Amino acid sequence: xxxxxxxxxxxxxxxxxxxxxxxxxxxxxxxxxxxxxxxxxxxxxxxxxxxxxxxxxxxxxxxxxxxxxxxxxxxxxxxxxxxxxxxxxxxxxxxxxxxxxxxxxxxxxxxxxxxxxxxxxxxxxxxxxxxxxxxxxxxxxxxxxxxxxxxxxxxxxxxxxxxxxxxxxxxxxxxxxxxxxxxxxxxxxxxxxxxxxxxxxxxxxxxxxxxxxxxxxxxx
Numbered sequence: 001x002x003x004x005x006x007x008x009x010x011x012x013x014x015x016x017x018x019x020x021x022x023x024x025x026x027x028x029x030x031x032x033x034x035x036x037x038x039x040x041x042x043x044x045x046x047x048x049x050x051x052x053x054x055x056x057x058x059x060x061x062x063x064x065x066x067x068x069x070x071x072x073x074x075x076x077x078x079x080x081x082x083x084x085x086x087x088x089x090x091x092x093x094x095x096x097x098x099x100x101x102x103x104x105x106x107x108x109x110x111x112x113x114x115x116x117x118x119x120x121x122x123x124x125x126x127x128x129x130x131x132x133x134x135x136x137x138x139x140x141x142x143x144x145x146x147x148x149x150x151x152x153x154x155x156x157x158x159x160x161x162x163x164x165x166x167x168x169x170x171x172x173x174x175x176x177x178x179x180x181x182x183x184x185x186x187x188x189x190x191x192x193x194x195x196x197x198x199x200x201x202x203x204x205x206x207x208x209x210x211x212x213x214x215x216x217x218x219x220x
Contacts, residue, residue: 006045013038014207021199035075035203039068042210049218052168056098057217063094067210081190082137089141092148092179095213099151099172107157111150115180119146122184129191138187145183152176167219175212182206 013034020030043064046057070087073080119142130138155161156173182205189198 010041018199018203039071042214046214046217051220052217059094059098060217063091066091089144092144095148102161103154103158107154111153115146115150126191149176149180165220168216171212172216175209178205178209
């Protein structure tokens with residue numbers, strides 16, 4: 001499948017999933033079909049490329065496969081929030097393995113300081129609203145998510161990596177930051193009283209994050 005056809009498939013499946021979640025009721029099946037197919041198509045985008053190193057590509061693919069598991073768990077009827085959270089936590093560990101090597105200590109310190117500030121601001125507003133049974137899982141997830149995004153950003157802030165693979169590191173950084181945005185929106189929608197247009201904002205930013213990470217595999 002060509003890159004253009006794959007991109008059109010991703011956009012089409014994502015639109016089905018968002019419309020199905022927005023309309024609900026008898027249209028919810030569109031969400032159940034479109035959501036995993038969107039993530040699977042993005043995974044295929046990463047899998048069909050060999051531009052990056054095998055280690056980087058393999059770690060990203062593991063992260064995306066675990067994200068697909070998380071997608072299914074979070075959309076199923078019933079309360080599968082914690083299993084879904086664990087699946088995505090493991091997915092981010094996969095991304096951490098991909099993003100960790102090569103960046104300078106100075107870039108890592110700056111990126112971690114920035115993401116710690118963002119995570120701290122979110123937690124300050126959300127933790128009082130989260131039940132005691134979910135506080136530790138959510139805290140663990142936030143630490144891993146912020147670490148993943150910081151390591152992705154540090155790659156873009158490291159001149160040697162940015163010169164060697166400028167498009168790849170920019171896509172990875174954008175993907176990490178979009179993941180923080182998506183999960184922040186999800187958290188405020190679930191625990192903070194809701195946000196406007198949740199299906200559109202959360203899913204669009206989530207798939208943009210995954211697409212950017214997939215493109216970091218495909219680009220140099």
